[in-house]
Amino acid sequence: MVKTSVSQIKMPLTGNDAGAYAMKQVNPDVVAAYPITPQTELMQTFAQYVHDGDVDTALITVESEHSAMSACIGAAAAGARTMTATSANGFALMWEVLYIAASLRLPITMAVVNRALSGPINIHCDHSDSMGARDAGWIQMYAENSQEAYDLWLIGIKAAENHDVLLPAMIMYDGFIISHTMEVVETLPDDAVKDYVGPYKPAYAMLLDEKPFTVGPLDFHDYYFEHKRQEIEGMEHAPAALAAAATEYEKLSGRHYGPVETYRADDADVIMVALGSTAGTARYVVDVLRDQGKSVGLMKLRNFRPFPHAEVADALGKTKCVVVCDRVASFGAFGSPTFMELRSALYEVPERPPVINYIYGLGGRDTGPDLLEQAFEEGLRVARTGKIEQHVSYLGVR
Amino acid sequence: MTTLKELSRREERFTGGHRLCSGCGAAIVARQVLLAADGPVVIGNATGCLEVGTTIYPYTSWKVPWIHNAFENVAATMSGVETAYRVFKDRGKLDKDFHFVAFGGDGGTYDIGLQALSGMLERGHKMLYVCYDNQAYMNTGIQRSSATPKGASTTTAPHGKLIPGKIHRRKDLTAIVAAHHIPYVAQAAPHAFMDLMRKVEKALAADGPSFINILAPCHRGWRHGPEETLEVSRIATNTCFWPLYEVVDDKWKLNYKPRKKLPVEEWMKFQGRFAHLFDGDGHPELVAEIQADVDREWEDLLIRCGELPPRECREEEAKK
Amino acid sequence: MEKKKGWKDIPLGGLITEAGNADEYETGSWRTFKPVLDQEACNNCLICWIFCPDTSVLVEDEKIVGFDYVHCKGCGICAAECPKKAIEMVLDEEK
Numbered sequence: 033m034v035k036t037s038v039s040q041i042k043m044p045l046t047g048n049d050a051g052a053y054a055m056k057q058v059n060p061d062v063v064a065a066y067p068i069t070p071q072t073e074l075m076q077t078f079a080q081y082v083h084d085g086d087v088d089t090a091l092i093t094v095e096s097e098h099s100a101m102s103a104c105i106g107a108a109a110a111g112a113r114t115m116t117a118t119s120a121n122g123f124a125l126m127w128e129v130l131y132i133a134a135s136l137r138l139p140i141t142m143a144v145v146n147r148a149l150s151g152p153i154n155i156h157c158d159h160s161d162s163m164g165a166r167d168a169g170w171i172q173m174y175a176e177n178s179q180e181a182y183d184l185w186l187i188g189i190k191a192a193e194n195h196d197v198l199l200p201a202m203i204m205y206d207g208f209i210i211s212h213t214m215e216v217v218e219t220l221p222d223d224a225v226k227d228y229v230g231p232y233k234p235a236y237a238m239l240l241d242e243k244p245f246t247v248g249p250l251d252f253h254d255y256y257f258e259h260k261r262q263e264i265e266g267m268e269h270a271p272a273a274l275a276a277a278a279t280e281y282e283k284l285s286g287r288h289y290g291p292v293e294t295y296r297a298d299d300a301d302v303i304m305v306a307l308g309s310t311a312g313t314a315r316y317v318v319d320v321l322r323d324q325g326k327s328v329g330l331m332k333l334r335n336f337r338p339f340p341h342a343e344v345a346d347a348l349g350k351t352k353c354v355v356v357c358d359r360v361a362s363f364g365a366f367g368s369p370t371f372m373e374l375r376s377a378l379y380e381v382p383e384r385p386p387v388i389n390y391i392y393g394l395g396g397r398d399t400g401p402d403l404l405e406q407a408f409e410e411g412l413r414v415a416r417t418g419k420i421e422q423h424v425s426y427l428g429v430r
Numbered sequence: 431m432t433t434l435k436e437l438s439r440r441e442e443r444f445t446g447g448h449r450l451c452s453g454c455g456a457a458i459v460a461r462q463v464l465l466a467a468d469g470p471v472v473i474g475n476a477t478g479c480l481e482v483g484t485t486i487y488p489y490t491s492w493k494v495p496w497i498h499n500a501f502e503n504v505a506a507t508m509s510g511v512e513t514a515y516r517v518f519k520d521r522g523k524l525d526k527d528f529h530f531v532a533f534g535g536d537g538g539t540y541d542i543g544l545q546a547l548s549g550m551l552e553r554g555h556k557m558l559y560v561c562y563d564n565q566a567y568m569n570t571g572i573q574r575s576s577a578t579p580k581g582a583s584t585t586t587a588p589h590g591k592l593i594p595g596k597i598h599r600r601k602d603l604t605a606i607v608a609a610h611h612i613p614y615v616a617q618a619a620p621h622a623f624m625d626l627m628r629k630v631e632k633a634l635a636a637d638g639p640s641f642i643n644i645l646a647p648c649h650r651g652w653r654h655g656p657e658e659t660l661e662v663s664r665i666a667t668n669t670c671f672w673p674l675y676e677v678v679d680d681k682w683k684l685n686y687k688p689r690k691k692l693p694v695e696e697w698m699k700f701q702g703r704f705a706h707l708f709d710g711d712g713h714p715e716l717v718a719e720i721q722a723d724v725d726r727e728w729e730d731l732l733i734r735c736g737e738l739p740p741r742e743c744r745e746e747e748a749k750k
Numbered sequence: 751m752e753k754k755k756g757w758k759d760i761p762l763g764g765l766i767t768e769a770g771n772a773d774e775y776e777t778g779s780w781r782t783f784k785p786v787l788d789q790e791a792c793n794n795c796l797i798c799w800i801f802c803p804d805t806s807v808l809v810e811d812e813k814i815v816g817f818d819y820v821h822c823k824g825c826g827i828c829a830a831e832c833p834k835k836a837i838e839m840v841l842d843e844e845k
Contacts, residue, residue, distance in 0.1 A: 061517045064510060090517045092509060095549030099506035102546070105499055106474070106510025112517060114510075132499055137763035198762065235762060238472055238495040239515055239524060246766040248498035249485035258757035259764045265757075434796040435812040446804040446821030447772035452780060453825030457803035465800075485766065493770035623800050657826030657839075660801055 036286040040218040047175070047210035050182040050217050051117065051143045051203075052077035056087055057225035058189065061112035061232070064092040064103035068122035069155045070207035071145040075117060097122035101129040101140075108138040109247050111237025113189075116140065119207055120147035123161045127168070133200045134169025135263055136247060137235065139192035140200040143185060146308065146359075147207040148395045156396020157207040159307065159360040162336075163369050169263055171201035171270055172337035174307040178215040181205040183287060184334075186220075189229050190277035196269035198235055206309040208396065224284055270338045291340035294347050296322060297329030301352040302411035305331050305374060310357060310392070310399060317404045327415075328408050333370060341377035348374070349381040352415035355407050357427070359393040367424050386420050392427035403427050437465050437627070441493070448491040450483035453656025455646035455663065456535070456562045457483075458620045463531065463560055463644075466627035467634060470494070471529040474508035476538030477501035479569040479648075480562060502542035505550035505559060508532040512555045529634050530557035535646075536577035537567040540603050551610040551639045558633045558640045561603065564648040572651040576601040579671070580723065581716050582703045584651070589706035594713050599723060607641045608677040614640040615677040620647075621663040625674055625685055632676070645672045653702020662700050669697045670728040675735060684735040694724045773821075777804065781824025783839040785817050791836035798828035798837060 045053060051074045055063070065075045082091045094100045097118050104114040118126065123144055133140050144162045148154040162172060173188060175181040181203065188201035205211060220228070234240075238247065251259060271291070278289040295315050297303045306314045311332035321328045331347045333340075348354050358368030365372060371389040378384045390407045393399040407427055414420055444464050450457045456479050464471070473496045475481040481498045484491040499507040508530055518524035532550075534543050539561040547559060566584050567573040574584040578596050583589040587596040608615045613636035618626040626644065633640035647662045649655060654662050666672040667686065671694055674686040695717055698704035707713045732738040739747075761767050792814055799807040799814065806818040807828060817828075829837040 061521070062510060062513050064506075064513075088517075088520065090513045090520075092513050092553065094506060094509070095545060095552075099503060099509070099546050099549055102499055102503035102506035103510035103513070106497065106507035106512075107514040108510075109497055110472075110511045110514035110518075112510075112514035128500055129503070135764065236765060238497065238511065239518060239526075239528065243767070244493060244495045244769040246485055246490040246492055246496045246769065247763070249487045249490060249764060249766050250482050251487045251764065254754060255487045255760070255764075258755075258760060261757040262760075262762060434800055438796055438799060438809045438812055442805050443770070444805060445770045445773045446806050446818055447775035447777055448804070449775075449777070450803065452803075452823035453827055454803045458801060458827075461803070461805060462800065484772065487764065488760070488766055489772040489775050490766040490769060491772040620801070655826070657830040659803075659825075659827055660831055 036284060038221055038224045038284050040220055040285065043217050043219055044214050045178050045217040046073070046212050046214050047178045047181045047205045048074040048145070048212065049077060050178040051185060052081070053219060054182045054185045055115055056081045057222050058115070058229055059087045060089050060115045062090050062092065062104070062107035062114045063116060064094050064100045064107065065116045066094050066097045066100045066118070066122060068097070068119045070147055070211045071117045071119045071143070073211070074143060074145065097125040098129060101126040101133060104140045105129065105133050105136060105138060108140050109136060109238055111234045111240040113232035114140045115142065117143035117145065119145045120161045121150050124149055124164065127165060130165050130168040130170060135259065137198040137263070137266065138200060139198055141185060141189050141192055142200070142202045143181070144202050144204045145207045145211045146204050154395040157209050157359070158394045158396065159358070162202065162204045163360040166337055166369060169199060169267065170337060171199055171274070173201070173203050173335050174333065175203055175205040175210065176309055176311045176332060177210055178217045181210065182217055182219060183281065183285065183289065186225060186228060187274065187277045187281050187289060191270060191273040193232065194269070194273035195235060197266050197273045199266050199270065204308065209309045218285065220284055228280065228284060267338055271340065274335065289334065290343065291335035292343045292347055293332040293334060295330040295332070297331055297347060299327065300329030301327035301415040302355060302408060303329045303331050303348055303351045304355045304357060304404070304408060304411070305333055305370060306357045307333050307336070307370065308359065310359065313399065313401055314404055317401045317408060320401065321405065321408055326412060328412070339373050339377070344374055344377040345381050348378060348385060351385050353411045354385050354387040355390065355411040356387060357390045357392055357404070357407060361391050361394065386414050386418065388414060388420055389424045390427045391424065397428050399428055440465055440468070443493040445491045445493065447489065448484040449486055450479060451650055451656070453649055453659050455620060455648055455659050456480045456564060458659065459560070459562045459644050459646045460533065462620060462623055462626055463630050466630035467529050467531060469529060470526055471531055472511055474504045474511065474532040476504040476534035476543055478535035478538050479564070480533055480535065482569055501538050503546050504532045504534050504538065505543060505546040508557055509550045509553065509555045512557050532557060532559045534559065534561055535568070536561060536563040536565055537575045540576045540601055548610065551607060551612050551641070554638050556638055558630070558642065561643045562646040563643055564646045564651060566651050568648050568651045577603070581698070581707050581713070581720050583706060584703070594706060594716060602727070604643045611680055612639040612641065613637055613679055616642045617673060617675055618642050619645040619663045619667055619672055619674060621660040622667065622674060622686065629676065651703065654700055658700070662697070665692065665697045665700060668692050669694045669724065671697055671724050673728065673731055675731060682734040684731065684737055687737070694721050776820050777823055778820050781822060781842055783824045783826060784819060784822060784842040785824070785828050785837045786840050787814060787816060788836045788838070791834050793834055795833060798832055801827050801831050803827070
């Protein structure tokens with residue numbers, strides 16, 4: 033247990049409250065946002081802070097999510113620290129501009145309150161929204177609970193603004209399950225947050241820099257590739273920046289945030305991989321099954337971009353079966369996004385374990401311990417026999 | 431109002447060496463706007479001719495801070511820049527004063543950019559939005575927009591054996607913007623450069639959002655000579671197809687009344703994109719429809735500007 | 751032919767840091783005709799200057815001194831609009 037350098041305050045906060053509180057303590061220059069369930073309360077809480085004068089952030093209540101991200105880009109390019117939040121179709125609507133924010137190397141940070149993409153229209157939790165933009169050039173981190181929603185947003189800001197990275201970051205937390213559920217969250221004091229994120233030092237600022245410059249020119253085929261290669265390089269530096277930001281955060285909070293988090297996995301025959309709140313359910317099921325003498329464990333995947341292939345290989349390389357649970361489907365792909373990326377990470381491991389995939393929880397389908405137990409049991413069967421019957425299965429669909 | 435001679439002493443912040451067509455109306459508009467905007471200015475530019483032609487990496491024609499984001503969002507992008515400016519001022523981070531000007535073509539303003547423009551106007555950001563209206567999606571090859579005049583031939587509404595070009599009546603965007611009740615709205619044209627530049631000055635001095643819709647002839651899409659760019663602009667105004675007016679705090683004011691109102695076909699005959707309306711049998715009924723539209727809109731404008739009593743009053747008078 | 755820079759040598763994020771460097775790009779090669787000024791006929795009304803799309807009419811001390819032939823595309827607007835007919839478009843022999 034690391035000794036923490038500041039005394040924290042325990043607060044009862046929903047995921048949305050926690051996000052809004054993090055924003056309040058950061059007190060960014062500009063926030064531009066548009067309402068969508070289940071993000072709405074996050075922005076409403078923040079708007080109240082603005083209107084009460086608890087922050088002096090300028091809040092632009094834009095007329096769409098596309099404009100939200102566009103306004104964030106304008107503000108950030110001007111030299112402002114900028115934050116926003118959205119979900120599902122709002123997120124999808126800003127898809128075009130997400131790519132532009134990353135290519136302009138603007139460290140905008142955003143909470144994505146995970147909700148299923150239409151259609152049909154559904155307001156409940158799954159990961160189809162954030163997973164859909166995994167190639168946009170954003171840092172992506174999945175929070176398990178309100179505590180992580182708060183902590184990871186702060187870490188995300190620090191890593192994004194690192195001058196070796198300069199890429200935007202999105203922090204995910206499950207819609208309704210986390211966004212609307214009250215939990216006890218340990219928060220840092222205001223000045224600790226202020227010192228941690230520090231004053232914003234943009235790499236460029238249209239309004240503050242001495243000499244004028246052009247942002248967003250046209251590239252022909254003779255320069256686009258070079259600009260993209262630069263962007264790739266920024267993402268290559270992200271693991272180190274995230275690790276440094278997390279180490280500094282641990283000194284303040286006592287909480288350790290690596291790209292993956294294992295639980296009773298060292299000697300486990302079967303390791304389940306999960307993102308978001310389901311990791312919490314899985315942890316509970318691990319204990320239940322362990323009490324029955326079953327050799328199971330969990331690897332929570334926290335950072336999805338950049339994908340921590342080395343840590344994944346390290347955590348899963350020696351097990352007998354990996355059960356990847358993903359709250360998203362990728363139509364036409366061989367398995368879900370996490371399944372595919374994880375198998376790629378394990379490909380060169382000398383005795384790579386068999387990996388099976390469970391797609392679960394789409395559209396907010398409740399996925400309780402009994403369902404995860406089924407998945408573990410199948411994993412144990414595979415571990416025993418070494419034979420995969422079906423690579424991809426669906427948990428909880430009628 | 432600054433004279434041309436005084437303006438000629440100002441720094442040219444829009445350089446030559448851009449790749450816009452020889453004789454491009456948009457280039458003239460951009461130059462005139464930038465000359466009239468005295469002091470530091472940040473430019474936002476929607477995707478389109480002006481943006482593409484002036485910032486082909488690694489070259490830029492702009493000697494001012496300039497940002498391009500995407501096609502439909504210059505108003506939203508500049509809302510962000512302007513808001514950052516206010517925050518920096520409030521937080522004591524910035525001493526310098528800036529003007530904010532967004533440029534969008536008719537495509538990026540009347541159509542895909544309308545939502546972002548409307549949002550920017552409603553939220554009251556202190557910035558000027560200039561629409562350079564060349565009446566089609568010129569940069570991608572002369573496709574029709576909602577600013578394309580009825581009867582014009584474009585590549586997505588070409589004159590063909592069955593359909594004679596664009597059949598829809600163009601949108602009155604200037605009136606739509608005026609309906610947002612912003613401090614300053616105007617319509618201008620580059621041939622009337624003193625009027626245009628005076629309007630830019632007034633717009634930038636307004637305490638809130640401002641908008642100027644500026645005709646930007648495109649000889650490629652309109653099919654006239656490159657040297658005729660200003661002449662075709664002049665005739666557009668003299669036929670009352672493109673009137674020059676302002677709306678200042680919701681009060682409509684006409685800036686120019688042609689001594690002799692020319693029939694709109696004088697403007698159309700100048701341009702190849704309308705040639706099919708006159709060649710051979712032509713489309714006289716369509717030409718008549720177009721003239722009727724222009725007459726009606728001109729009359730409505732005169733009424734709004736207080737130059738003519740309302741129609742009902744004149745009808746009453748006529749009955750007596 | 752100038753060798754193009756690699757990804758490590760260009761500014762971050764696609765920025766163009768030399769404002770107005772399009773000045774270095776020669777568009778004069780586009781033209782067929784070039785404007786020639788009759789200085790005596792010119793009354794320095796500056797109309798050609800305000801109408802030039804390419805910032806290629808040169809003014810010094812509120813007087814027209816000539817044209818920027820490095821950039822002038824020969825559109826002919828200046829000649830067409832000059833109220834004194836002081837500009838003539840002549841075939842550019844060099845092109």
